[in-house]
Amino acid sequence: TQLLEQSPQFLSIQEGENLTVYCNSSSVFSSLQWYRQEPGEGPVLLVTVVTGGEVKKLKRLTFQFGDARKDSSLHITAAQPGDTGLYLCAGAPNSGYALNFGKGTSLLVTP
Protein backbone atom coordinates (compact mmCIF):
# COMPACT_ATOMS: atom_id res chain seq x y z
CA THR A 1 0.00 0.00 0.00
CA GLN A 2 1.34 3.41 -0.97
CA LEU A 3 0.95 5.74 1.97
CA LEU A 4 -0.63 9.17 1.68
CA GLU A 5 0.04 11.56 4.54
CA GLN A 6 -2.38 14.42 5.02
CA SER A 7 -1.64 17.52 7.08
CA PRO A 8 -2.79 19.08 9.19
CA GLN A 9 -4.97 16.44 10.79
CA PHE A 10 -7.29 19.06 12.31
CA LEU A 11 -7.86 22.70 11.43
CA SER A 12 -10.17 25.19 13.12
CA ILE A 13 -10.44 28.64 11.57
CA GLN A 14 -12.79 31.58 11.42
CA GLU A 15 -14.96 32.51 8.49
CA GLY A 16 -13.06 34.54 5.90
CA GLU A 17 -9.63 33.04 6.56
CA ASN A 18 -7.57 31.23 3.94
CA LEU A 19 -6.14 27.76 4.45
CA THR A 20 -4.10 25.07 2.72
CA VAL A 21 -4.14 21.34 3.36
CA TYR A 22 -1.52 18.97 2.07
CA CYS A 23 -1.39 15.43 0.79
CA ASN A 24 2.09 13.91 0.49
CA SER A 25 3.55 10.59 -0.53
CA SER A 26 6.88 9.08 -1.48
CA SER A 27 5.15 7.21 -4.31
CA VAL A 28 4.08 8.38 -7.73
CA PHE A 29 0.38 8.29 -8.56
CA SER A 30 -1.27 8.27 -11.96
CA SER A 31 -3.94 10.61 -10.62
CA LEU A 32 -5.18 12.00 -7.35
CA GLN A 33 -8.71 12.64 -6.17
CA TRP A 34 -10.00 14.95 -3.44
CA TYR A 35 -13.22 14.15 -1.59
CA ARG A 36 -15.19 16.04 1.05
CA GLN A 37 -17.16 14.15 3.67
CA GLU A 38 -19.77 15.74 5.91
CA PRO A 39 -20.77 14.16 9.24
CA GLY A 40 -23.04 11.15 8.81
CA GLU A 41 -22.57 11.00 5.05
CA GLY A 42 -20.32 9.35 2.50
CA PRO A 43 -17.45 11.15 0.75
CA VAL A 44 -18.26 13.21 -2.34
CA LEU A 45 -15.72 13.78 -5.10
CA LEU A 46 -14.51 17.37 -5.49
CA VAL A 47 -11.88 17.02 -8.19
CA THR A 48 -9.46 14.68 -9.94
CA VAL A 49 -5.99 15.88 -10.96
CA VAL A 50 -4.07 13.86 -13.51
CA THR A 51 -1.14 15.81 -14.94
CA GLY A 52 1.95 16.79 -12.93
CA GLY A 53 1.78 20.50 -12.13
CA GLU A 54 -1.94 20.66 -12.91
CA VAL A 55 -4.01 23.30 -11.15
CA LYS A 56 -7.81 23.09 -10.97
CA LYS A 57 -10.19 25.60 -9.48
CA LEU A 58 -13.63 24.94 -8.07
CA LYS A 59 -15.07 28.29 -6.96
CA ARG A 60 -13.00 29.21 -3.86
CA LEU A 61 -11.09 25.90 -3.84
CA THR A 62 -7.80 25.52 -5.71
CA PHE A 63 -6.23 22.09 -6.17
CA GLN A 64 -2.67 21.49 -7.31
CA PHE A 65 -0.93 18.26 -8.28
CA GLY A 66 2.82 18.23 -7.71
CA ASP A 67 5.17 18.18 -10.69
CA ALA A 68 6.39 14.70 -9.73
CA ARG A 69 2.82 13.47 -9.08
CA LYS A 70 3.70 12.53 -5.49
CA ASP A 71 1.85 15.26 -3.66
CA SER A 72 -1.10 17.60 -3.86
CA SER A 73 -2.53 20.59 -2.06
CA LEU A 74 -5.96 22.10 -1.55
CA HIS A 75 -6.23 25.83 -0.91
CA ILE A 76 -9.47 27.41 0.25
CA THR A 77 -9.89 31.16 -0.06
CA ALA A 78 -12.20 33.03 2.32
CA ALA A 79 -13.47 29.92 4.06
CA GLN A 80 -17.15 29.69 4.91
CA PRO A 81 -18.98 27.54 7.50
CA GLY A 82 -20.30 25.43 4.62
CA ASP A 83 -16.71 24.31 3.94
CA THR A 84 -16.69 22.43 7.25
CA GLY A 85 -16.01 18.73 6.77
CA LEU A 86 -13.41 16.02 6.37
CA TYR A 87 -11.20 16.43 3.30
CA LEU A 88 -9.76 13.21 1.95
CA CYS A 89 -7.15 12.75 -0.74
CA ALA A 90 -6.95 9.46 -2.62
CA GLY A 91 -4.16 8.40 -4.95
CA ALA A 92 -4.53 6.07 -7.89
CA PRO A 93 -1.54 3.75 -8.36
CA ASN A 94 -0.10 3.22 -11.81
CA SER A 95 -1.62 -0.25 -11.83
CA GLY A 96 -4.29 -1.96 -9.82
CA TYR A 97 -7.88 -1.46 -8.83
CA ALA A 98 -7.85 0.38 -5.56
CA LEU A 99 -7.41 3.96 -4.48
CA ASN A 100 -5.12 4.70 -1.54
CA PHE A 101 -6.85 7.07 0.84
CA GLY A 102 -5.19 9.46 3.23
CA LYS A 103 -6.53 9.74 6.78
CA GLY A 104 -8.09 13.10 6.09
CA THR A 105 -8.01 16.69 7.32
CA SER A 106 -10.92 17.67 9.54
CA LEU A 107 -11.82 21.32 8.92
CA LEU A 108 -14.07 23.43 11.13
CA VAL A 109 -15.01 26.93 9.99
CA THR A 110 -16.77 29.01 12.60
CA PRO A 111 -18.83 32.16 11.86
Place this chain on the structure above:
Amino acid sequence: NAGVTQTPKFQVLKTGQSMTLQCAQDMNHEYMSWYRQDPGMGLRLIHYSVGAGITDQGEVPNGYNVSRSTTEDFPLRLLSAAPSQTSVYFCASSYSTPSGGEQYFGPGTRLTVT
Protein backbone atom coordinates in the same frame (compact mmCIF):
# COMPACT_ATOMS: atom_id res chain seq x y z
CA ASN B 1 -31.83 8.40 -9.37
CA ALA B 2 -31.35 7.30 -5.76
CA GLY B 3 -27.62 6.75 -6.34
CA VAL B 4 -26.08 4.34 -3.81
CA THR B 5 -28.32 3.22 -0.97
CA GLN B 6 -27.27 1.33 2.15
CA THR B 7 -29.28 -0.36 4.86
CA PRO B 8 -29.38 -0.35 7.78
CA LYS B 9 -28.12 3.07 8.86
CA PHE B 10 -27.21 1.84 12.35
CA GLN B 11 -26.74 -1.65 13.78
CA VAL B 12 -25.65 -3.11 17.10
CA LEU B 13 -24.52 -6.74 17.21
CA LYS B 14 -23.27 -9.04 19.89
CA THR B 15 -19.99 -10.85 19.42
CA GLY B 16 -20.51 -13.96 17.30
CA GLN B 17 -23.69 -12.81 15.57
CA SER B 18 -23.88 -12.63 11.81
CA MET B 19 -25.56 -10.06 9.61
CA THR B 20 -25.69 -8.68 6.08
CA LEU B 21 -25.17 -5.05 5.15
CA GLN B 22 -27.15 -4.19 2.05
CA CYS B 23 -25.95 -1.99 -0.80
CA ALA B 24 -27.73 -1.12 -4.03
CA GLN B 25 -27.04 1.31 -6.87
CA ASP B 26 -29.25 2.41 -9.75
CA MET B 27 -26.58 3.96 -11.99
CA ASN B 28 -25.75 0.74 -13.87
CA HIS B 29 -22.16 0.89 -12.63
CA GLU B 30 -20.05 -2.21 -13.14
CA TYR B 31 -17.65 -1.52 -10.29
CA MET B 32 -18.68 -1.69 -6.64
CA SER B 33 -16.62 -1.64 -3.46
CA TRP B 34 -16.96 -1.94 0.29
CA TYR B 35 -14.84 0.20 2.63
CA ARG B 36 -14.57 0.57 6.36
CA GLN B 37 -13.71 3.89 7.99
CA ASP B 38 -12.12 3.95 11.42
CA PRO B 39 -10.84 6.97 13.38
CA GLY B 40 -7.26 7.72 12.43
CA MET B 41 -7.21 4.99 9.77
CA GLY B 42 -8.88 6.52 6.75
CA LEU B 43 -10.90 4.43 4.30
CA ARG B 44 -9.76 0.85 3.79
CA LEU B 45 -10.99 -1.42 1.02
CA ILE B 46 -12.62 -4.67 2.18
CA HIS B 47 -13.89 -6.33 -1.01
CA TYR B 48 -14.72 -5.19 -4.49
CA SER B 49 -16.48 -6.36 -7.64
CA VAL B 50 -15.79 -5.57 -11.29
CA GLY B 51 -19.11 -6.94 -12.49
CA ALA B 52 -21.90 -9.40 -11.73
CA GLY B 53 -20.45 -12.71 -10.62
CA ILE B 54 -16.92 -11.34 -10.08
CA THR B 55 -15.56 -10.36 -6.66
CA ASP B 56 -12.11 -9.99 -5.16
CA GLN B 57 -10.43 -9.15 -1.87
CA GLY B 58 -9.21 -5.74 -0.87
CA GLU B 59 -6.85 -4.68 1.89
CA VAL B 60 -8.84 -5.97 4.91
CA PRO B 61 -11.07 -8.89 3.78
CA ASN B 62 -10.87 -11.21 6.81
CA GLY B 63 -14.21 -11.82 8.52
CA TYR B 64 -16.28 -10.58 5.57
CA ASN B 65 -17.90 -12.22 2.55
CA VAL B 66 -19.46 -10.66 -0.54
CA SER B 67 -21.36 -11.79 -3.59
CA ARG B 68 -22.58 -10.00 -6.72
CA SER B 69 -25.50 -11.78 -8.31
CA THR B 70 -26.82 -8.65 -10.05
CA THR B 71 -25.29 -5.40 -11.29
CA GLU B 72 -27.37 -3.43 -8.79
CA ASP B 73 -26.70 -5.23 -5.50
CA PHE B 74 -23.52 -5.89 -3.54
CA PRO B 75 -24.23 -7.17 -0.02
CA LEU B 76 -21.52 -7.51 2.64
CA ARG B 77 -21.82 -10.36 5.11
CA LEU B 78 -20.24 -10.49 8.53
CA LEU B 79 -19.89 -14.16 9.38
CA SER B 80 -19.20 -13.96 13.12
CA ALA B 81 -19.04 -10.39 14.38
CA ALA B 82 -16.09 -9.30 16.52
CA PRO B 83 -15.54 -6.02 18.42
CA SER B 84 -12.73 -5.22 15.96
CA GLN B 85 -15.39 -4.92 13.26
CA THR B 86 -16.97 -1.93 15.00
CA SER B 87 -16.70 0.70 12.28
CA VAL B 88 -18.56 2.76 9.70
CA TYR B 89 -19.04 0.85 6.47
CA PHE B 90 -19.37 2.53 3.09
CA CYS B 91 -20.42 1.02 -0.18
CA ALA B 92 -19.31 2.75 -3.38
CA SER B 93 -19.88 2.32 -7.08
CA SER B 94 -18.15 3.69 -10.14
CA TYR B 95 -18.40 3.51 -13.92
CA SER B 96 -14.73 2.57 -14.14
CA THR B 97 -12.14 1.30 -11.70
CA PRO B 98 -11.87 3.53 -8.61
CA SER B 99 -8.37 4.46 -9.68
CA GLY B 100 -9.75 5.64 -13.00
CA GLY B 101 -12.82 7.62 -12.11
CA GLU B 102 -15.24 9.07 -9.60
CA GLN B 103 -16.61 6.84 -6.89
CA TYR B 104 -20.15 7.41 -5.64
CA PHE B 105 -20.49 6.57 -1.96
CA GLY B 106 -23.55 5.55 -0.02
CA PRO B 107 -24.47 7.21 3.29
CA GLY B 108 -22.81 4.48 5.37
CA THR B 109 -23.77 1.93 8.01
CA ARG B 110 -22.55 2.54 11.54
CA LEU B 111 -21.93 -0.85 13.16
CA THR B 112 -21.18 -1.48 16.81
CA VAL B 113 -20.17 -4.94 18.02
CA THR B 114 -20.37 -5.49 21.77
